[in-house]
Amino acid sequence: MEILILAVAIAVIAVAAIGGLVISGRKKKELPPEQRSAPPRTKAPPAEPSVGEEAEGRPEAPGRPVEEVELPPSEAPDEDGATATAPAPELETPEPSAGxxxxxxxxxxxxxxxxxxxxxxxxxxxxxxxxxxxxxxxxxxxxxxxxxxxxxxxxxxxxxxxxxxxxxxxxxxxxxxxxxxxxxDPTFDRMVHTETTGGEDRPGVVLVVGVNGTGKTTTTGKLARVLVADGKSVVLGAADTFRAAAADQLQTWGDRVGARTVRGPEGGDPASVAFDAVKEGTAAGADVVLVDTAGRLHTKSGLMDELGKVKRVVEKQGPVDEVLLVLDATTGQNGLVQARVFAEVVNITGIVLTKLDGTAKGGIVIAVQRELGVPVKLVGLGEGADDLAPFEAEAFVDALVEG
Known part of the structure; x- marks a missing residue:
């Protein structure tokens, strides 16, 4: 009998133990929703680098607070709270052209x-x-x-x-x-005509033409300096749209003396740029518009025809007051061949001889004037910005004879 009672007690204890395990397992499965959705705790991975940090980890030094970071000088606000702009480059003062x-x-x-x-x-x-x-x-x-x-x-x-x-x-x-x-011939009129005739309210228009390599764009920039030195306001037209960086080169010359440069897309229509330059010069009340045309090979009739088109388009707003042909003085008689062809396409009114300070032979002044019947008006005597000089017959001959 005692043995039976002991067996029943053991069975009851065993049943109770099994029931406790089952209840405990159910309780684990029936955790609250907020606990059931939480992931199991594991070792946290290293933090991903954020914007401004290196991929290898955080920077060695802590970043400065915004309050300690100084704004660039060009963006610093002035006393009124307005943002200040970068100062404009100082304009150069060209050397007087006279003498x-x-x-x-x-x-x-x-x-x-x-x-x-x-x-x-x-x-x-x-x-x-x-x-x-x-x-x-x-x-x-x-x-x-x-x-x-x-x-x-x-x-x-x-x-x-x-x-x-x-x-x-x-x-x-x-x-x-x-x-x-x-x-x-000292009787030639060697003035570069930039004054309009008939009292018209428009700027004087000067076309600069010539063969590639004669220094045409540089001469245009130097001529702008000559005109500014004489007290005139100038607008530049970068109508040489086919030569890479020609417009940039001309704009650099203009920026030095405060002359605005009108330009178009690379490879664009030169006549359109020339037209816009004259239009803008008129609107701005400028004294002179200088148009730098694309260099033309005198043997290419198509290119020369296009030069004639530039002149015709510009003349829709008024007559062209001066057409200057830039010649390299070192080319000698070949320069006369170029001059003849250009004179057939546009009405040349003056000659600019560049590189007259090098190995050039001074007789080209006489020859080209005799060939075209137009005067040499300007001569280039060096690489300096103010080395383009108005031609003076007496000073030139004195240099030939007296050395």
Whole structure:
């Protein structure tokens, strides 16, 4: 009997233990919703780098609070609370154009004086025979004076020397100066015309044309400086849309003296840019609009026709007051070929001779004027910004003869 009671007690204890385990398991499964959705606790992974941090981890030094970060000077607000803009670059003051050629005469005489010295040496010989006069002719032709002007000068020299008789160095220098000055022709109107005729309320318009490589865009920029130095306001038209960076180059020149530059898309229509430049110059009340046209090969008729189109389009707003042809003085007689073709397409009114300070031969001044019947108005005598000078016949001849 005792054994039976003990067995029943053990069974009851076993049943109770099993029931407790079941109840405990049910309680674990029936956790509250907020606990059931929580993930099991595991070791947290390293934090992902946030904006401004390195992928390897956080920066070594802690970042500064916003209050400690200073704004750039160009964005600092002024006393009124307005944001200040960056200061404009200081404008340059171009050298006055009057008398530039006289000031640059030494530079000119270094390259051109050989012509005058050579002629004076020949004319100072005790006996001026035919061989000597042929040498005089050769000297003039070598200096690119041209055949017709050379023959004219030699004939006049022969006659005056014969009449003069005795020839002192000073007399010969005076004689040579007078004859060369007559060929250069001081009576030409060498003013760059930027004034409108008839009292029209519009700016003067100057087209700058020429072959690639003559320094046309640089000359346009330097001419803007000449005009600003003379007290005129200038708008530049970057109508050379086919040469990479031509518009940037011209704008740089304009920015230096406060001249606005009108430009179009690269490879765009040059006539449209030229038209817009004149339109904007008129609206702004500018004194002069300078239009830098694309360089043209004088052997390409299509390109030359396009240059004629630029001029016609600009003239829809008023006449073009000046057409300047830029020639490289070192090209000699080839420059005359270029000049002829350009003169057939547009009405050239003036010549700009660049690189006259180098190995150029001064006779090209005489030859190109005789060829076109228009004056040399400006000459380039160096790489400096103010080395473009209005041409002065007397100063030029003096540099040839006196060295």
């Amino acid at each position: 530039r050629l006289v000031r640059l005469r030494a530079r000119l005489s270094r390259s051109q004086g050989a012509l005058g010295k050579g002629l004076l040496t020949l004319l100072s010989r005790d006996r001026l025979d035919e061989d000597t006069w042929e040498e005089v002719e050769d000297t003039l032709l070598t200096a690119d004076v041209g055949v017709a002007p050379t023959q004219e000068l030699v004939e006049r020299l022969r006659e005056r020397v014969r009449v003069l008789g005795t020839r002192t160095p000073d007399e010969l220098r005076t004689l040579l100066r007078e004859e060369l000055l007559a060929l250069v």
